[in-house]
Amino acid sequence: MRKARLLTTAALAVASAGLLAPPATATVLAAGGGLEIHPATVTPGSTVTAHTTACGADGTASGDASAVGAGTFTLAPGGEKENATGEFKVPPSAQPGTYEIVARCSGSGADGKRVAGDLVVSITSTAAAREQQQVTPKGHVKTGVGGALGPDPVQTAAGVAALAVAAAGGTWLLHRRARGDRI
Structure with missing residues (x-):
């Protein structure tokens, strides 16, 4: 009984680790190729390029990016063999998340072959996120507490001198x- 429980726990741990792991790349491989999405992470309003070798030498494909709201697009033979x-362009109204982009081959023997890739839409791009690293504040903080004389060193010295005279008196x-002396 204990051995069966241990095996069940191990199987659940392995299964949940596989389900919780994020996709490693933006390519989902199919037999003979997949759909590569570049860039894999974009902000709304960005232009995305999709590539596949699954359709053969002179094959074309019909792409479907309606999951992200971009509609259909055509993949034609490019510069590489x-x-x-x-x-396609990700609409400005796209919500953050991961979307599956699909293409179906036509022509050159791969007719009807389906390939897919993931596109991640983010609110901030990775370049913008790097620029928004920690910013160190500069200057005076106006809180309304203290600093009545201001940052002028002459006025600060005069205030300190007045306090010293009052304390001595x-x-x-x-x-x-x-x-017991009378004043």
Whole structure:
């Protein structure tokens, strides 16, 4: 019984680790190729390029980015051998999340073959996130507490001198009173 429980726990741990792991790349491989999305992480309003080698040398594909709200697009043979390429624009109204982009091959023997890739839409791009690193504040903080004389060193010195004279005078008066001297 204990051995069965241990095996069940191990199987659940392995299964949950596989389910919780994020996708490693933006390519989902199919037999003979997948759909590569570049860049894999974008902000709303960005242009995305999709590539696949799954459709063969002169194959084309019909892409579907309606999951992110971009509609359909065409992948045509590109500059590289056996590479069909197409572009679409992520609408400015796209919400953050991961979307599956799909393409179906047509022509050159791969007719109807389906390939897919993931596109991640983020509110901030990775370049913007790097720029928004820690910013160190500079200057004076106006809180309304203290600093009545301001940051001028002459006024600060005058205030310190006035406080020192008042403290010395108060100490002298208290000393005289303790001795019983009349003022």
